[in-house]
Amino acid sequence: MRIYSPWRVREPSSAPGPSKIRSADPSDAEHGAVTAEFAVVLPGVTLVLALCLGAVATGAAQVRLEDAARAAARAAARGDTEASIHTAVSQTDRDAAVSIAREGNTVRVSAERKAPGVIGATTGWTLRAQATASVEGSEGLQDTGEAAHHEE
Incomplete structure (x- = not known):
């Protein structure tokens, strides 16, 4: 019975009788190549992972900042x-700086706030x-949240 093995190679032989079998395993010179x-x-993989996690943290911080601004606008209205408005904002996002402007009604x-994590440390972005x-x-505008942005 013959068993096929990908790790064994039969060398052709001109002599009668069984042929020689040699191993096809990697040579000693190739050991450790995968490790290297x-x-x-x-x-590189670590850098990509850190950037992805930083982007997620920045997005989450932007959402918290928008929630804090909306809560503060409702409280001011x-x-x-x-x-109490600053207290409400600090409960939503403790790193946020808030300014309130009243114009008529x-x-x-x-x-x-500064962008968190790796993104904030490397770019210096400010989320708004x-x-x-x-x-x-009073009559007039309804409660609205405006789209926020980040700048360098």
Whole structure:
């Protein structure tokens, strides 16, 4: 019975009788090649993973910042004090800086913070969000959140 093995190669022989069998395993010179290739690729994979996680953290921080701006605009429209508005914002995003502007029957809240993690450390981006609300009991704008952006 013959068993096929990909690791064994039969060398042709001109002599009668059984032919010689030699191993097709990698030579000693190739041992460790996979380890060396892995060591070269690993820093690149780590960098890509860090950037992906940083992008996710930056996106989550932007969403929190927009939520904080909306909450502050609603609180300001209700007539809450600035101290309670800042407290409400710090509960949503503790790193956010808030500015409140009242223009007639409209309240505009701007919030900003530094981008977190690797993205913030390497780029210096500042995340910004704005929300506008009409003062309760007045006619005019409805509670809206404006699209936020990041800058270098």
